[in-house]
Amino acid sequence: MNSSIALSSATFIYGLATVFYIGYFAFKKKMLATAGFFVLVTGFLLNTAGIGLRWVESYQMGYGHAPFSNMYESLVFFSWTMALLYIFVESKYKEQGFGVFVSPLIFLAIAYASFDPSISSKISPLIPALKSNWLIAHVITCFLGYAGFAVAFGFSIIYFVKPKKTTENGVFARLPSWDVIDELTYQMVVFGFLFLTIGIITGAVWANSAWGKYWSWDPKETWSLITWFVYAIFMHLRLMRGWHGKNLALVSIVGFVAVLFTYFGVNFLLSGLHSYG
Amino acid sequence: MKEKKVKNQDTIPRQIWEFFCSVKLTVYTLVLLAVTSIIGTVVLQNGTPQQYIALYGKGLYNLIQVFSIDDMYHAWWFLFLLVLLCINIVVCSVERLSLVWKTIFPKQIRFNPDRFLRSKKKHTFFVDQTADSVTAACENWLSKQVGPVHKKNEENFRMVYAEKGRWTRIGVFVVHASVLLLLLGALIGSVFGFKANVRIDEGDQISTVFAAKTREPVQLDFLIRCNEFEVKFYDTGAPEEFRSNLTIIEDGQETLTTDIRVNHPLRYKGINIFQSSYGTASSGAAVMAITDNITGQEITRTMQVGETIALPDETGSFQLQGFLPHFDFRGRNLGEAFFGKVTPKEKEAFQIGMPLQFPTFDKMRKGRFTFVVKEFEKKYYTGLQVTKDPGVWYVYAGFVLMILGCWVTFFMSHQSYLIAVEPRNDGKTSIHLAGRTNRSTQNLNLKLAGMATRLENQFKKG
Numbered sequence: 001m002n003s004s005i006a007l008s009s010a011t012f013i014y015g016l017a018t019v020f021y022i023g024y025f026a027f028k029k030k031m032l033a034t035a036g037f038f039v040l041v042t043g044f045l046l047n048t049a050g051i052g053l054r055w056v057e058s059y060q061m062g063y064g065h066a067p068f069s070n071m072y073e074s075l076v077f078f079s080w081t082m083a084l085l086y087i088f089v090e091s092k093y094k095e096q097g098f099g100v101f102v103s104p105l106i107f108l109a110i111a112y113a114s115f116d117p118s119i120s121s122k123i124s125p126l127i128p129a130l131k132s133n134w135l136i137a138h139v140i141t142c143f144l145g146y147a148g149f150a151v152a153f154g155f156s157i158i159y160f161v162k163p164k165k166t167t168e169n170g171v172f173a174r175l176p177s178w179d180v181i182d183e184l185t186y187q188m189v190v191f192g193f194l195f196l197t198i199g200i201i202t203g204a205v206w207a208n209s210a211w212g213k214y215w216s217w218d219p220k221e222t223w224s225l226i227t228w229f230v231y232a233i234f235m236h237l238r239l240m241r242g243w244h245g246k247n248l249a250l251v252s253i254v255g256f257v258a259v260l261f262t263y264f265g266v267n268f269l270l271s272g273l274h275s276y277g
Numbered sequence: 278m279k280e281k282k283v284k285n286q287d288t289i290p291r292q293i294w295e296f297f298c299s300v301k302l303t304v305y306t307l308v309l310l311a312v313t314s315i316i317g318t319v320v321l322q323n324g325t326p327q328q329y330i331a332l333y334g335k336g337l338y339n340l341i342q343v344f345s346i347d348d349m350y351h352a353w354w355f356l357f358l359l360v361l362l363c364i365n366i367v368v369c370s371v372e373r374l375s376l377v378w379k380t381i382f383p384k385q386i387r388f389n390p391d392r393f394l395r396s397k398k399k400h401t402f403f404v405d406q407t408a409d410s411v412t413a414a415c416e417n418w419l420s421k422q423v424g425p426v427h428k429k430n431e432e433n434f435r436m437v438y439a440e441k442g443r444w445t446r447i448g449v450f451v452v453h454a455s456v457l458l459l460l461l462g463a464l465i466g467s468v469f470g471f472k473a474n475v476r477i478d479e480g481d482q483i484s485t486v487f488a489a490k491t492r493e494p495v496q497l498d499f500l501i502r503c504n505e506f507e508v509k510f511y512d513t514g515a516p517e518e519f520r521s522n523l524t525i526i527e528d529g530q531e532t533l534t535t536d537i538r539v540n541h542p543l544r545y546k547g548i549n550i551f552q553s554s555y556g557t558a559s560s561g562a563a564v565m566a567i568t569d570n571i572t573g574q575e576i577t578r579t580m581q582v583g584e585t586i587a588l589p590d591e592t593g594s595f596q597l598q599g600f601l602p603h604f605d606f607r608g609r610n611l612g613e614a615f616f617g618k619v620t621p622k623e624k625e626a627f628q629i630g631m632p633l634q635f636p637t638f639d640k641m642r643k644g645r646f647t648f649v650v651k652e653f654e655k656k657y658y659t660g661l662q663v664t665k666d667p668g669v670w671y672v673y674a675g676f677v678l679m680i681l682g683c684w685v686t687f688f689m690s691h692q693s694y695l696i697a698v699e700p701r702n703d704g705k706t707s708i709h710l711a712g713r714t715n716r717s718t719q720n721l722n723l724k725l726a727g728m729a730t731r732l733e734n735q736f737k738k739g
Contacts, residue, residue, distance in 0.1 A: 063511075093723075124513065124515070125511045125517065127515060127516060128517065128518055128519055128538065128539035128540070129539055129540070131539070131540055179719075180719065183717065184719065187720075190687040190688075191687075193683070194680075194683050194687055194688070201679070201680065204676070205673070205676070206540075209540060209541075210540045210542075210551070211551060211553065212542065212549050212553075212662045212663075213664070214669065214672060215463070217317060219318040222314050222317060222350075223318060225314060226311045226314050226315065229308075229310055230311055233307045233308060233311070236300055236303055236304055236307070240300040241300055241301075241304070258311075270318055270319075
């Protein structure tokens with residue numbers, strides 16, 4: 001067993017979990033959702049093993065660093081954080097209907113890492129700027145933040161597909177009630193917001209110790225701040241202006257677009273200090 | 278809130294106050310900040326006029342200048358948005374804190390049982406005991422589960438109430454205060470601090486740096502000497518480590534000698550010194566090989582930069598003129614090179630380049646002599662970033678407060694629980710358990726369900 005086998009099987013198994021959740025959505029057999037959950041947990045365990053093995057392998061190669069140093073590793077970790085968060089939510093709130101909206105995201109991130117030929121899966125040594133204990137804290141918190149927003153995005157999509165009134169036997173009958181969707185979307189945004197905040201802060205403290213400035217309006221920094229603003233708007237609209245439902249879900253979707261741009265757009269379209277992922 | 282509005286509607290100061298304490302203003306300001314921030318990530322920042330004209334043309338460049346888009350995060354209108362946000366935060370916080378203060382620090386804790394008993398998520402069950410013993414048991418249980426208990430009897434109900442986390446209502450004010458503290462720190466840094474980039478050749482020392490923004494010289498209280506610079510590479514060719522060995526000299530005394538690396542800066546008397554770049558400094562001497570292409574004879578000798586030697590057979594002279602870190606040949610960068618001047622006898626002098634990576638370069642000139650640099654004394658310079666930022670501690674304090682504030686605001690809440698004990702006609706007793714919170718009702722409902730099960734088990738057992 002090596003990291004690459006573990007991560008390819010995790011990709012495959014996340015795909016399988018997605019199929020089960022879609023099957024549950026379409027055929028409404030509870031068994032399918034339960035199977036989906038266990039398959040997802042298996043994928044998550046393999047994903048965990050893959051990350052762990054990659055860490056060990058980097059030591060064996062003599063580079064010795066946490067597996068958070070390039071686009072490939074970050075995507076694999078992004079899948080991991082989303083899976084972790086989703087598994088937590090499903091076991092805590094016992095709502096299986098959300099799976100169909102979240103499992104595809106988990107699968108897509110790791111599949112993109114494996115199948116896009118421009119993303120190298122090679123373990124490479126760390127450049128001097130990344131050699132810092134802040135790397136682990138910064139990456140983990142940022143990606144927990146992204147995962148919160150991704151799961152919130154999955155939940156927000158429900159507002160645009162679920163009809164207002166659902167019939168007992170309709171396709172949407174298995175989806176959670178509006179109260180639960182609303183509350184959990186908010187919970188996910190809150191989780192994401194806290195961790196994005198900590199992620200930006202650890203990044204700033206790190207930048208101050210590496211480059212001597214805690215903030216330099218680099219595109220990655222600026223876009224993470226833009227994302228932060230969007231979710232701050234979300235909070236104020238919900239808590240202070242009483243927004244709920246579709247309108248607020250739209251804000252959460254805009255926020256996730258900002259997350260995606262912070263994550264991918266900045267690296268592919270703009271230049272800056274953050275070219276490694 | 279509404280009553281107040283009506284009362285003070287007419288006065289202009291009150292209207293201004295109302296304007297600044299509206300959440301609408303917050304949302305619009307945040308939207309504007311988010312949208313305008315995009316501009317600076319798309320439009321080149323801090324470029325030269327030539328760059329802008331080449332990229333966007335003369336007309337757009339004028340527009341860029343008018344709105345300071347070439348340095349938009351310091352533009353007057355962007356700073357204005359930040360100031361607006363600050364005023365908004367201050368006014369909102371004052372307004373709300375004056376209302377919430379009494380809730381956070383009440384003289385006496387009151388509760389309204391109706392609000393609890395009307396809840397849809399109320400849990401109700403019966404036990405086969407008298408109301409008195411049930412009430413006592415519930416009181417004991419609730420004080421262990423939640424905290425100090427308050428009691429009240431109303432109509433047929435005996436109410437037991439407990440709460441926790443009242444103080445967490447202050448969290449949101451902490452978050453907003455942290456934003457102000459961050460911006461204050463940034464302001465202090467930009468007024469009293471500086472950032473400068475400086476190049477020091479190995480063996481050299483400096484005591485003056487030039488601030489990047491103002492280009493004004495800043496005199497340091499000490500000298501910085503670069504003893505040595507070293508760069509290490511991985512087998513893959515990627516850089517592994519940049520390291521500068523620096524000595525601080527104060528009043529002629531060497532007070533400190535230390536290594537700095539990327540991520541491991543030196544902090545000395547409020548001045549921070551960071552490793553930021555490096556390069557090859559001009560070199561003083563080189564070992565030259567001069568081949569006579571007619572006789573095939575080769576002369577090897579060490580030359581100092583500036584030194585002139587006579588070429589064999591009185592054919593002229595050669596002067597080693599200097600070193601270039603990046604030799605540009607017809608638009609291509611050939612890397613490190615020396616250059617010199619050949620003066621043939623009774624002919625016009627010409628310049629030649631001798632790139633180190635391409636030893637046969639001068640041969641292609643097909644002259645009488647071929648000049649090659651065999652060896653040279655390599656000397657680096659280290660690029661340092663020198664900064665002073667007295668505001669950074671305010672910013673860090675802001676960071677800590679923001680994380681704590683967010684944690685308290687989002688993950689803690691003011692929760693209150695009520696157990697209503699109701700004696701029934703059949704001798705049994707009903708127990709109603711309900712709860713309220715200022716935050717996530719979903720979490721509270723889960724908690725209530727767990728509590729109801731535990732409470733029921735308590736009675737079954739005992």
